[in-house]
Amino acid sequence: MLYMIGLGFMPEDISVRALRAVRSCARVYLDTYTSIIISYEDMRCLMEDVLQRTDLIQCDRKVVEQDEDSIIADAVQHDVAFLVAGDVFCATTHTNLYLKAIQQKVSVVVMHNASIMTAVSCTGLEMYRFGRTVSIPIFTSTWRPSSFLDYYLENARLNLHTLVLLQMSTKELDMDLYCEKGLERYSNPYYLLPNQAARQILSLVDEYPDTYSQVSTDTIVIVCCRVGTDTQQLESTTLGRCALQTDEYYGKPMYALVLPSPIIMEQERRMLELFTDDISVKNMLKEITR
């Protein structure tokens, strides 16, 4: 049996049902590749604290992408748990694990949990008024895709909000070093910060002013930091102001942005107002309230 278990945003977000399943499992894996909201150390502490076991197995990229078969081989023999931050199927990698397990006649039980995709409702923006979710990649000098802004414009045209996820780079293998010398050297995890994301957006607006004429330094953005944790912070601001912040300003990961629809509802405005002291932002929110 394979239990695929969503953990939400903190180790203690694990459910009573999931804990009971984990207790019965011979092996317990934690995916630290597709998400790093929940660290190996923190999850191991929770398991020790609540279940008195310390045998949590960390799955980095290599395990998740290449050693899936060994997880499934385990699950043929024993009860095995695979723990994932957020909800279970937010990464297609996990759908792949599910499919492989089913093909090998392993029973799979999925336990869902909180995901940023609905927790973003903590901003007060109505879930029914969100369009497709987009992701901003970390730009390099040669790779600056803009399709996420096109999707945002489509949402805005339909008067829908846009949840903007910010790419992170997990422990990546240095492929050059690996191929040349066979050395496994990994980079530190890296997150696209809200201020950097805002700068990337505004740089695309500079580059394609006609295409993105609707977007400017005055575009309202809700910066969401560490949603669902004890240190959650939300800020209603503008892209221009967000872009001017220092790298330290928004604190530790995780982050997400919301670009609200061109028109917001009265109750949505009352919530968004809670997250700013800036009079001009409050006035801008009033102007877009229906």
Next chain:
Amino acid sequence: MLYMIGLGFMPEDISVRALRAVRSCARVYLDTYTSIIISYEDMRCLMEDVLQRTDLIQCDRKVVEQDEDSIIADAVQHDVAFLVAGDVFCATTHTNLYLKAIQQKVSVVVMHNASIMTAVSCTGLEMYRFGRTVSIPIFTSTWRPSSFLDYYLENARLNLHTLVLLQMSTKELDMDLYCEKGLERYSNPYYLLPNQAARQILSLVDEYPDTYSQVSTDTIVIVCCRVGTDTQQLESTTLGRCALQTDEYYGKPMYALVLPSPIIMEQERRMLELFTDDISVKNMLKEITR
């Protein structure tokens, strides 16, 4: 302090963190108005089992909509928990409770949990390819709104999937009896069933053939029953086949439908195929795979 706690789909989906908070609370309310996935009886049993307390307070429509102030008055004095099936802010009612609490200087801690809006990823359809979520109301002889189908067409045009929530009617007060005789008589909860929803959709297609020419008895639909629970069932079928089923066919609530986008990915097809033995449905899935 007010703890607003998402419960997910079953009482045991409550998190370790939420349980710890509930343990410290003087009063514990369960919202049985905006959602009835988690029954009062089941939640009370879980609380008795895990926390040895039986003082759970049921909040029906009257309490949630009219007696919010008494919940907040409680929270001014004591630690109070307000439990909600799914995630916390999926109903605007709860945003209202949050706002009122903040206005009265009550600290609020929100604990998120699983919601159908991301758990629908159990179908294998990618979360990034969902557009706005729509709801089908229970049609009456005089009230047959079709805007949800317009939203579906918008999603389909953008090659996005559509999550379709089916309206339920909770314990509604018989207003005639209440106004005339002051008697509080409540109706039983009522759910729009998947087969009824499919019939409603097809009846709109009959009525407005030009507007909805893209929709027909051959439109693929994924019927999702009791997602996230032990008795979850998924079925890949067509609107025509779904409409022909009996009222008993899909078992107990909750239900949701997914109308996949006009084009699906290879991995999505492999998942959707798991949920049908019908060769013609499998062939239709192949035809729409990119």
